[in-house]
Amino acid sequence: MNDAQRYPAQVFYSDEDEGFIAIATDLPGCSAFGNTQEEAVAELRDAIDAWQMAAAKAGNPIPEPSRPHLDDLPSGKILLRLPRSLHAQLIERAKQENVSLNQHLIVSLATCSAANFARDALGNHISVLKQYWNQTLSQRNHSVSQVVMIYVTGQENAVTRQFQPFSEVYPLTNLIAHSPAREAVHG
Numbered sequence: 001m002n003d004a005q006r007y008p009a010q011v012f013y014s015d016e017d018e019g020f021i022a023i024a025t026d027l028p029g030c031s032a033f034g035n036t037q038e039e040a041v042a043e044l045r046d047a048i049d050a051w052q053m054a055a056a057k058a059g060n061p062i063p064e065p066s067r068p069h070l071d072d073l074p075s076g077k078i079l080l081r082l083p084r085s086l087h088a089q090l091i092e093r094a095k096q097e098n099v100s101l102n103q104h105l106i107v108s109l110a111t112c113s114a115a116n117f118a119r120d121a122l123g124n125h126i127s128v129l130k131q132y133w134n135q136t137l138s139q140r141n142h143s144v145s146q147v148v149m150i151y152v153t154g155q156e157n158a159v160t161r162q163f164q165p166f167s168e169v170y171p172l173t174n175l176i177a178h179s180p181a182r183e184a185v186h187g
Contacts, residue, residue, distance in 0.1 A: 004048035
């Protein structure tokens with residue numbers, strides 16, 4: 001395989017040129033035209049050879065071909081600076097768990113990340129529930145606070161019986177307990 005084939009190319013259709021343009025992304029200004037994608041890429045190989053010869057003749061550096069990124073994920077390695085006292089606490093906790101410090105940190109970070117995800121998901125769910133309740137209750141001239149207060153205090157009347165099926169699926173006390181922005185409930 002010659003050097004020109006190692007360079008990655010981008011190919012796109014140009015309405016203005018009524019054909020395909022191929023660009024060698026590693027070599028500034030290096031491009032070629034073709035009536036088909038294949039023709040544009042074949043022409044680009046010749047353009048890459050010409051670009052390299054011109055750069056060599058002028059004494060300019062020729063960039064190495066870039067390697068394709070197999071995925072967009074980071075390497076998974078980080079260097080972390082933290083207070084010595086926190087470092088000592090983490091080491092001690094890892095010893096108690098009988099795992100390495102790296103394993104303990106991975107579990108701790110994963111747990112925190114999962115908790116944040118769950119909190120955000122629950123917050124979104126609660127927001128949807130509040131919208132539903134506000135719409136439903138405003139049609140019946142009741143507020144969420146009235147219905148919640150009745151359930152919390154154990155009072156039962158026509159209002160609570162209307163919403164019995166919903167409260168069994170998702171108890172209203174849970175709605176209050178897990179709400180990120182708890183509403184004040186007045187009796």
